[in-house]
Amino acid sequence: MLDFGDDLTPLKLTLAREQIGDYVRAANQVAPRFLSEEGGKKDGLPGQIAPGNMSLAMFSRLLEGAAPGAEVRRISATFRAFVQPNVALLVNGVVTDVEEQDAGRLLECDLLLETEAGDRMVTGTGTVFVPF
Amino acid sequence: MPSPLNELELDRSLIGQEFERSKSKPVTADQLIRYSRACGETAACYIEDGPDLVANPTFAITLHRKKWVPDGIPMDLMYRGMDAGKDVEIGVRVRVGDVLTGVGTLHDIYEKTGRSGNLTFLVLRVSVFNQREEMVAVIDQKMMFR
Numbered sequence: 001m002l003d004f005g006d007d008l009t010p011l012k013l014t015l016a017r018e019q020i021g022d023y024v025r026a027a028n029q030v031a032p033r034f035l036s037e038e039g040g041k042k043d044g045l046p047g048q049i050a051p052g053n054m055s056l057a058m059f060s061r062l063l064e065g066a067a068p069g070a071e072v073r074r075i076s077a078t079f080r081a082f083v084q085p086n087v088a089l090l091v092n093g094v095v096t097d098v099e100e101q102d103a104g105r106l107l108e109c110d111l112l113l114e115t116e117a118g119d120r121m122v123t124g125t126g127t128v129f130v131p132f
Numbered sequence: 133m134p135s136p137l138n139e140l141e142l143d144r145s146l147i148g149q150e151f152e153r154s155k156s157k158p159v160t161a162d163q164l165i166r167y168s169r170a171c172g173e174t175a176a177c178y179i180e181d182g183p184d185l186v187a188n189p190t191f192a193i194t195l196h197r198k199k200w201v202p203d204g205i206p207m208d209l210m211y212r213g214m215d216a217g218k219d220v221e222i223g224v225r226v227r228v229g230d231v232l233t234g235v236g237t238l239h240d241i242y243e244k245t246g247r248s249g250n251l252t253f254l255v256l257r258v259s260v261f262n263q264r265e266e267m268v269a270v271i272d273q274k275m276m277f278r
Contacts, residue, residue, distance in 0.1 A: 013172065023170040026163070027194040052215055057171040057190045064175075064189075072189040078217040124217075 002066055002107060002130070008093035009065050011058065012116075017085045020050045027053060050083040055122040059111050062091045063128040066107060070130050073106070077124035088116040093126070104131035143204045144241060151202035152236035156195055159187070159230045167191055187226035192260040192269035195234045201256065202238050209277075216253065216276035223267035231263040239272060252277045 002008070017036075024034040029051050032039025037047040056075050063072045083089070090113070097108035106129050113122040161181045168178035168188045177184050201210055226232065239257035243250055254275045260268040 026167040026170040028196045053193045060189045072222055074221050076219040
């Protein structure tokens with residue numbers, strides 16, 4: 001059972017260009033910057049980027065991995081740098097508070113999406129309910 | 133240094149006013165499964181059609197909207213801003229057949245002073261409800277202006 005100060009099980013992943021394209025099409029968020037290197041560069045970006053909403057989805061996966069039946073209640077994210085394809089990423093979290101409830105426990109967590117090289121791309125917090 | 137808020141000439145009376153209301157078509161299993169797969173989900177409740185299928189918790193973000201900002205805020209101003217982050221409160225899960233309604237409001241305008249000077253933040257809120265008027269999500273998007 002997770003408790004104050006415990007780490008969530010980290011996610012290790014690398015976003016493929018096609019996966020970002022699939023995401024923005026499924027999320028009604030199609031824009032050139034999310035679809036190709038050229039599209040990103042036309043917008044003055046380093047190349048293709050992932051939308052911030054995709055980082056929220058990664059935080060959601062991390063939080064739901066806290067325990068079987070876990071339900072995400074809140075996610076907050078601050079976008080600090082562009083998340084790009086073909087970069088090895090780590091999604092981490094740590095429990096910062098625990099509230100006992102009748103049917104389970106509410107975990108407050110600090111969240112971080114960083115590159116394997118340690119560059120902090122997205123920081124955040126989240127709340128997840130873990131049933132007994 | 134002049135306040136960025138003055139430079140941006142934002143109308144504070146817009147705070148709290150509804151500026152947009154969008155309604156989805158009934159959500160399909162294909163939509164839910166495509167979105168969850170694109171998020172990298174592998175749990176059966178997210179990617180297998182059937183009575184237990186539910187939406188990924190962030191699905192409400194995908195709601196198509198007619199307008200992103202109130203009429204009093206010019207779009208060219210928004211292009212000068214940076215997406216500073218999102219806060220999402222998640223309510224009841226979306227299921228196949230649900231019809232979602234999103235209500236857009238300008239939730240807040242505030243300033244912060246950072247190392248690089250004054251920053252102004254706009255918070256655009258979308259409250260999403262299902263056909264039973266249950267809260268599905270409240271999404272706050274923060275836009276930052278230098």
